[in-house]
Amino acid sequence: MINLKQINMALFGSILLSNIVFAQTVDITTSTLKNKVAYIPPQCYTKTEDDNKATYNPCYACHTDSRRPNYVNDSDLQETYSFTEEARENHWKNLFKDRSEQVAKISDQTITDYIRKSNYFDSQGAIKLSKVLAQVPKSWDYNHDGQWNGFTPDIWFNFDAQGFDHDPKGQLTGWRAFGYYPYLGTFWPTNGSTDDVMIRLPSAFRTNQKGIEDLTVYKVNLAIVEAMVKEQDITIEPVDEGQLGNIDLDKDGKIGLASKIKYDWAPLKEKFMWYVGQANALQKTGKVHLAAGLYPEGTEFLHTVRYIDVDEQGNNILSARMKEVRYALKRLWLNYSKLESKAAAESKEKSDFPDRIRVFRGNSETGVSNGLGWAFAAFIEDAQGELRPQNFEELVFCVGCHSGIGAITDGIFSFHRKMPANSPQQGWFHWSQHGLKGLAEPQRQDGSYEYSYYLQQNKSANEFRTNAEVQAKFFNPQKVLKEAMLEKLHKDISVLLYASPARALQLNKAYRVIVEEQSFTQGRDAVVQPTPNVLKDVEPDQSTGVKKSIKKMPLILGSSKAYISDNLDLFFPLVNYSGKPYSASFSLENSVKPVWLLNQFDLVSKNDFDQGAVVREDFGISIPFITDGENAYSAEMSYIGEKNNQYYWALKYYQMLTE
DSSP: OOOHHHHHHHHHTTSOGGGOOOOOOOOTTOOOOSSTTTTSOGGGGBOOBOTTOOBOOOGGGTSSOOOTTOOOOOGGGGTEEOOOTGGGBOOOGGGGOOOHHHHHTSOHHHHHHHHTSOSSBOTTSOBHHHHHHHTOOGGGOTTOSSSOOSOOOOOOOOBOTTSEEEOTTSOEEEEEEOOBOOOSGGGSGGGTOEEEEEEEOOGGGSBOTTSOBOHHHHHHHHHHHHHHHHTSOEEEEEEEGGGGTSOOTTOSSSOSEEEEEOOOOBGGGTBOOOOOTHHHHHHHTTSSOOOTTOOOTTOEEEEEEEEEEEOTTSOEEEEEEEEEEEEEEEOOOOOHHHHHHHHHHHHHHHHHOTTOOOOOOEETTTEEEOSSSEEEEEEEEOTTSOEEEOOHHHHHHHHHHTSSSSSOBTTBSSGGGBOOTTSGGGGOOOTTTSOSTTOOOOEETTSSBHHHHHHHHHSSSSTTSOOHHHHHHHBOTTSOBOHHHHHHHHHOTHHHHOOOHHHHHHHHHHHHHHHHHTOGGGOOSOOSSOOTTBOSBOOTTEEOSOOSOOOOOOEEOOOOSOEEOTTOOEEEEEEEETTEEEEEEEEEEETTTTEEEEEEEEEOOTTSSOSOEEEOTTSOEEEEEEEOSSOEEEEEEEEEEEETTEEEEEEEEEEEOOO
16 A cells, blocks of 8 residues: 555655645636636735835836836735726735745755756756657646647757857757846845846848848847847947948948947838848838837747755856746737737726726647737646646736736847847857856936835835845845945845855745645745735725835946957957947957958947047057956057058957956
8 A cells, every 4th residue: 555655755756745735726728717816916916005104116017107018007006906896806825825834844955956956957968848748648738739839949948158058969949048146036046036038030030131140140030139229339340341231330320340230210200220131021012011109020038037046155046947948929010010019909898897807818839929020938847846737827927917018018028138249249248158246237218227226216226015035135224225345236136136054945945845735726925924915905996005106217228448359350349449449350360479461440429339449649459448358458559551552450459347
């Protein structure tokens, strides 16, 4: 006879019997909602006014005046809990549970061993879900056709020095990792999870005009997409526009060597921008579209959410085990007119029928639509820690934040926050290649520091104001920010975003309990004790206590001051010569005694770039900042003369820059 302990060990391996919380049965193929307002996240129930009538405003991070083509201007939600009747009861019951006893029974070693064991790869290094979905289990098969009709994970997390993923045979998968400034509050590691995001454009964006896979074409198209969603110029490695279909990427009026994607898009003024390669041909026939603030159809994002692992130096790193594998695919193109009409219709419906709840379409297999052209699908841990498809209700929870709020750019949180060209690997890196430590704090367009501003408005690092570790580190007992800590934060965001090893262990254990319960539909936040600053019920149009809404500012994501390529060619986005700004590129002529040949020198707009290199009266060049994508240097170049109308400089001096 099998006893209870044997059953327990079969189910949970090394997890002790005393830790068991019997899991709920999860119907993966259901298309109904137990919580009909699962699209409203737990953070929206935050009590923003305390007993002393002091107010806190984390709400502005999501609810703000939007920028076209996002027409959801919802900054009024900073001031009022504008909920439907169904939403006035807080359905996120996990926020109010005390898990202290369950967490205490999980040893540090047990949780550490657990998060360091991959549930994405098997012991032979193969992708587990790829094997399972090839013969889809009946309990996962939404339409019972014996096939998996949704996304099958195909990323190998094998990134090169440019952020491109490769499969075991060395072939490109199309996925490219990028560094980004983690979004405010919930998305910081100190609040419970680490994560990463990768982007992939359709094959037409990765192939040249002859239909051959071309990495230069792909990198340029990715830079064009970045320029469109950021609505700013993007620095690139110098490319020959003639080899890319004679497209004037830098808008200098001639076909030559381009070192930037010039953002100059205003169709009503006859200003257009074009993709390169096969995507260009599709764009010309109307099968692929380009517009500011929008991704082209076929764009994919992959987002993994993980536990907080900690290395020997105390840095927060990605755990091998994944909490979730999230996937987004842009299926449809909606132009500005359609997006504006949809936003207006939703606003009118909310006014005419204030208690009507949102309706979502989709399923666990092919994903759930956000109504803006995107479908979202995902996998999450089952009770044993293996990845399973998320059901309809679990996906509606995700889609709720990827639509219907003012802060997002075309339904996405991350890519418009990609780090600029003066970051490691020009911002194209995975967090396993470079962590958050040493990255400077981003600034808002009004000049204030983004994370510091959030702390000032919220007096804590998370919406619930339960992050005691950050509060003790950054605030005095009177809840006034410590200037010395802010100075450290300006230079290194990890001093805020990293959880201590002890906090990481607690948060990992708390989330593991939710996994064992399979109670994700009651909340996914890693909560050890009941959350005090959350409302259980909300009155109709209840005031938040916030008297004046805050406008969320775009970030200033500047360009590289100077770049040195793998073959030691140089590119300066800005060279100050005789009081006028130029861009310049140099090719290496002699590597023994480094000598460079000037091959491009163009006048640019004064507003195009940050302060860069300076040409002195003796024609020597002072370079305060130059990066190879990994390290940063200051340097001096000496002018050594002219020959056959070509001009040469030699390296005089360089020094590695440190903090």
